[in-house]
Structure formats: structure tokens, C-alpha cells
Amino acid sequence: MKLYFSNDEYRKKALSTLNVEKSKHTVGDAFLLITKDLSKEDLSNLISIMEKELNLPLDICYKMTQNEVSVNDITKSKIVELAYKCIESGKTLGEKTINNGKINTSSWISHVLYEGKLAREFAIKLGVDPTTAQIQGILHDYGRKITHSFEHVTKGYEKLIDEGWKEEASSCLTHSFLNGGRCASNEQAEEGFFVDENGNPCWMDGTDKDDITIFLENYKYSTYDKVLNIADLMATSQGIVSPYDRIADIATRRKLDSTNRGYFLAEFSNTLVDILEKTGGKIPETVKEPIKATPNLNIEEINERFKAVSDIFYTHYKSNIAKQKNNLIEEREI
């Protein structure tokens, strides 16, 4: 699907974004941005846990999630803590369901909360700002408030810009793609896109590039973006799984596109090795050399490498990253 911004202003802003800057906001503010305008049904489990633990009437608790009553920073942090408590007990934030009860409308919020937590854990280990990473995790799918289609990428960016979250908005654009290559894990390859004999993404001459492709060609992925890529491919709406299991899970819902697949899995393996190394993990000789999705490498070989790297990465995550001291909603001086 081709992705375009709604107007030139957004286009210009996106092209001038070259670096992810440290967020000036708090995790509590990011979370309340998510809950704003959601219905009581979408937040029913969260507001009932707030009612109990904050000892406040249900109606006030809902108003807090809508920014209709003033909430101080400590209470905002407490609300985030309760949201995590809610999802970690196996519930979504609300009970509203669509499609005969099969899809819970707030399950994407569980996914972004898990992703935020994961991004924070990686950031601590990598020495970048944990709060910025967590906020990006929480806001990267902001476009899902508007649409569940692939356009959530550009819509989320525009909405965050409109609401004054300039530093965080690029996460909406970068999270679905790896290393600036125009292919996503679960989308069809764009017309004109191919991987050349060196395993690099290319475009046939005369191809009409959409806005997101032009943005990606101009943008250099930062540590925050890489962390977000990995976290997005480990966080489900139920918790954290290995990258391999998450890709397998995505493939059950939508067939991975064959043009995209080799490049995506090869680049994802390389990103995992890069972050593994930077977070103190041991890298076996067998996966040390980056893998390139060249035409003479078949998909089974790439998949084998991805499985091997994913297993090493997930074991390293569980024993060294998830267990580190982490004050999940601690706020820092701004």
C-alpha cells in the first residue's frame, strides 16, 4: 500500500526529521494521550482497578483518563502502573469487543504497553534514555486510534504532530520498516521494489515513490528506532515472545510477501545481532557475519539464520535484560 501524507506541511516536517531527540514528556502523559477519547467500555477494566486502588468514584476515574479533571504527575504514574497491572493479570484495559466478540478494541493498547516496557528495558542496557524509549513504544501505533489499516503509520505521525508530540512522532513512521528498507513484515511489496544482487533494497527506474519511501531514504535509523523495531516484533497483546515466534504468529494472519520476506528476515537478523552485541550478549561465530538477502541465498537459509539468532537473542533477553533493575515508571528530570 502506498503511503502519502495529507499535505505538504507534514511532508516537509517528516523530511527534516533526522534524529530522534530526547522526549520532553512523561510516560504518564503519553499514556493519557492514548486513553483520551476512548469509551468507558474500552477502558472498563482499567477504571475499575483505578476505582479500587485510588479509592475514587468510577466516574472520576474515567474523567482522569480523559484529561477532564486535573491529574498530578504522581497520580499519572500510578495510572500507568495500574494499566500494567491490569494487562499483566491477563486482561485488556476494556471489555468492548467487535466482530462477535473476537477482537478486543483495546488489545492494541496492551501491545503498545508491552512494547513500551520492552523498549525501556533495552534502552537501560544500551545507555539511551529509557523514558524516551518507553514513550515511543507507547505511541508508535497511535494511528490505530484512527485506523487499523497500514495507513496508521502516516495517520499516527500526523496526529502526534498536531498534538505537539514532534519528537515522538517519527516512531509512527519508522516502526514498521527495518534499516530504511521499504518493506514491512506483513505487507505486500510495493510495485517496483526489488532486492538487488548484493541484497540491498532497490527500485526499478521510473517507479513512483510514495512519501514514506522518500522519508525512509532520507532518514538514518537511530538506536531508538532499532530498539523499537525489535520491541515491536517481540511484544504481542499478551506479553513478550521471541522474534521468531512473533513472525510465525503474524504469518498465521497474513502471508508474508515473498519479495519482502528474504530482505526483512535477513535485516532483522542483522539488527538482532547488532543489539545483542551492544547489550553484552555473546555472538557465536556462525552468526557473526551479517547476512544479505542475495538472490543466490534461498529463503530456507535466511530463515534458519533468523531462527538461530532469534533463539540466542531471546535467551539473552530473558536472562540479562528482563532481569535488570528497572523502575518501570520512574520519571527523570526534564
Ligand SMILES: [Fe+2]
Ligand atoms: Fe506495533
